[in-house]
Amino acid sequence: MPLITLKKILLSFIAFISLLGCKNNQRSTLKIICIPDNTNTHVYLSEFSEEINEIQLETSQNILLGFINDVIIYDDKLFIRELKKVSIFDLNGNFIKILGKLGDGPGEYRTVNSFTIDQETGDIYLSTYNKLIVYDSTFQLKEERKLGYPIGYLKILNGELWIVSEEIGVAVEDGIANRTNIYKLDKYYQIADTIPYRTIKIDKKRIGGYPFRYWMSKIEDDLFMFMPVLTPENMMRDTLYRVEDKMVVPSVKFNFERKQSLDERDYQTLLLYNIVNSTSYYILEYDQDWKRYMFLYDKKNQRGYNLSEGLIDDEGDPVFLRPLDLDQDLFYYIKKTEFEDKTIEELNPLIGIVKLK
Template structure:
């Protein structure tokens, strides 16, 4: 009986030890959300199949309002602020309201616009141009500006606080160079309050990479999220979306591309660049949209957070004409996006018509 007791006790201890061993041997669980992006593309998806509503606005073509390469569209008080090399304002029906601000190099004038953001509560428009930030009221009256030492890559309001993103290029380091990206907090007078280092990219030579469609921050009502692409030559894809909380960048979500991401694993083109480049991750209340390119051809990944269903779309979602479109953020808390569609050029004797702006609320 005693021997039986000790045998059972030894067996129990062995089970406990083995349980502890296997528990310690398990890989630690990560809180990072992983979303797979397949290499193959899904069947064609039409906008009407995924949209609750689609509003198409033909922007008026008049003298002084001819648009070029549209990089950004914002909506404030039922007016569209459209940014190409300048800012043009149109009403909700597409009628041209006027040019915004003045182009030039003097005080209150802007050259190349890299970014703009709107303060809907105060009716202010922030414009990043070169090495300075300018502030106007929504009627286009210049209020103030501030110059900085480095090129201002981006401007955004985060919980009513202005932030700018700068990138210092070609800092000499051991065995090469570094590109340093910082997020800088400003006060209402545009003075620097804090500098938050975000990323350092090490390179063998001085390089810079850019993309005209900059949608770095996503405020979807539940939180503020950040994705900034790296478009210089690296042996990896920067595929992580960060949550911005208490001035900290917390890894939140990763896109796991089935297509090989490393130069060592995947083919690179004859100029030595990676064939897959991830440009934007836009994170709304119920959707994630990723814009990327393969061999410079645009692709779009659409992910429904509620159903955990993803769609990998060659060229984008299709409109009624079968033309692929990329959706960009307009009001992420309400799953509202926009697209820009060129009007077919038909008459060589007149100016080419301004494009159509589509306002899309997803289901």
């Protein structure tokens, strides 16, 4: 039987089992939430928001933003991460400075894989491949370390530094694999704990990535983890995990009604990028047939909304919510400013800060 036919049969079987899980979730200890194939229309941001504050970022020759990957608020400042820099604004949108220096020297960087801020001390942690750079609350260089592994994601939780590291094409017993570990570092930036997350065997080196990374979150005393797999596989990773006792255990499974399938390049036609877990909501970001969707699940009312491109704002435009403070149900969205004079340079975007009900 041809290989592609075997793949299609396997994917159909997986989809069938997923639908059974939706129907029988009352018998399972694992929480299961179903995502329908159809979408909800005319779902407005104002229906869910308690407060919305929009900040127009300053545009000048000193600061022209491109693709924004992440936003953090600390000490009445907005920290904006792009691929090549972290820019700092005040809450009125006025530009303050670029964090650190761009280059290859000590304390300098050319790309930013991830960054996080210790909300207690104000220390800022930035990673560029395997280099960890630490700045203090006045933006001065405090520490620089080259670690022995790639740093894909950084997160400060309860004053402790956590790292998610994905190694591509490592040798295993019967071939090669992509291997992901979670590390907790001590005050000397040495590994204090290692939690194996997953190992995926591959036929050749394959790299897949997504710029918006929200892989770890902490709600009250529970630590959660989701990291997408964006290389060709015969199934989609659709489960949010809880980290406990140096292990990861399934917490919530999201079953898509849409059947799993592979395109002619052996890529999934349904790609799940992020599962964001806040106190009152789950927010999923996924592509279906290369179109972006947002699934919003209200935990209090146990109701889900499947949205094409996001919630609708007061101007009738879809906006996509991304996390700021998950304990407080605080999110942000990015919106380009429209203007009539096309001869002038494009303005920096508007950042919306949203407190959900």
